[in-house]
Amino acid sequence: MTPAETAARAWGGRILRTLRDRENHVFEMALPSGTRAALRLHRAGYQSAAAIRSELWWCAELARAGLPVPAALPALDGRPLVGLHDGRHASVLAWMDGEALGEASLPFTRPISGILDLYHALGALLRQVHRATDALALPDDFTRPRWDLDGLVGEQPLWGRFWEHPSATADQRAVLIRARDALRERLAGDIGLIHADVLRENVIVNDRSVSLIDFDDAGFGFRLYDLGTALLQTVRHPEHPLLRDALMAGYGTTDQAMVDACTLARSLASVGWTTPRLAREDPIHRSHLVRATACAAMVLA
Numbered sequence: 001m002t003p004a005e006t007a008a009r010a011w012g013g014r015i016l017r018t019l020r021d022r023e024n025h026v027f028e029m030a031l032p033s034g035t036r037a038a039l040r041l042h043r044a045g046y047q048s049a050a051a052i053r054s055e056l057w058w059c060a061e062l063a064r065a066g067l068p069v070p071a072a073l074p075a076l077d078g079r080p081l082v083g084l085h086d087g088r089h090a091s092v093l094a095w096m097d098g099e100a101l102g103e104a105s106l107p108f109t110r111p112i113s114g115i116l117d118l119y120h121a122l123g124a125l126l127r128q129v130h131r132a133t134d135a136l137a138l139p140d141d142f143t144r145p146r147w148d149l150d151g152l153v154g155e156q157p158l159w160g161r162f163w164e165h166p167s168a169t170a171d172q173r174a175v176l177i178r179a180r181d182a183l184r185e186r187l188a189g190d191i192g193l194i195h196a197d198v199l200r201e202n203v204i205v206n207d208r209s210v211s212l213i214d215f216d217d218a219g220f221g222f223r224l225y226d227l228g229t230a231l232l233q234t235v236r237h238p239e240h241p242l243l244r245d246a247l248m249a250g251y252g253t254t255d256q257a258m259v260d261a262c263t264l265a266r267s268l269a270s271v272g273w274t275t276p277r278l279a280r281e282d283p284i285h286r287s288h289l290v291r292a293t294a295c296a297a298m299v300l301a
Contacts, residue, residue: 008027069215073092146219187222187262191222196219196225197216
């Protein structure tokens with residue numbers, strides 16, 4: 001029996017297919033009621049059990065408030081998180097109908113007018129998530145990472161010292177250091193709980209509405225960092241300014257400079273993310289470095 005099948009039994013479920021194998025292993029699962037759910041096997045050593053429980057609590061509270069995010073589903077014995085023999089933990093989230101807004105490096109398949117409407121809706125949803133979160137009283141044991149100044153551009157960022165990426169050229173390393181130093185001066189604003197990973201794959205579209213999934217990287221950070229992560233994958237696309245404007249309008253902010261700074265911050269963090277996770281020859285290393293230096297050139301010009 002595979003670890004996924006063992007985990008599924010704790011919910012009385014049955015594995016249907018693999019959905020994603022990135023930071024976590026994610027599976028589509030059928031519950032005893034016949035409904036679908038998402039089973040996650042959390043990467044060992046990434047988030048602590050306490051941090052995962054905090055994420056699940058937050059998702060459950062947001063769903064209870066009527067927001068389109070996946071509610072956490074307890075196992076048959078009532079536990080929100082189940083430990084596995086290999087050291088990993090398993091959790092299950094309610095299924096969100098629809099399809100992803102897009103995939104990294106691939107063009108949009110919908111007309112640009114419809115995409116702009118969806119980005120406006122996404123901005124409005126992020127605003128709702130932030131406001132609903134501010135109304136919550138967090139449990140005393142609530143713990144999540146911090147996407148603040150230290151977490152993004154401090155001496156030990158959450159995703160590693162991106163300016164020391166082994167594949168970076170001397171020129172690229174100089175740009176990364178200059179960008180880090182500039183962001184230490186520029187990043188500011190409201191800090192609270194954020195999703196922190198609003199990539200197109202994590203935005204589910206159902207007709208004209210949007211939902212958010214995958215809160216695995218959620219933490220305390222600059223609120224506009226959520227907008228920056230949502231714009232990361234299109235930063236070098238010609239439609240980027242239009243998407244940024246629609247997202248900002250939906251959120252209700254005019255602070256383009258800070259949104260751009262947060263987009264740059266995420267592009268730098270993503271460079272650090274690749275180092276311990278991908279093989280040295282993986283082309284994503286180069287593409288992330290090129291994107292980060294191009295983003296730096298635009299934002300710091």
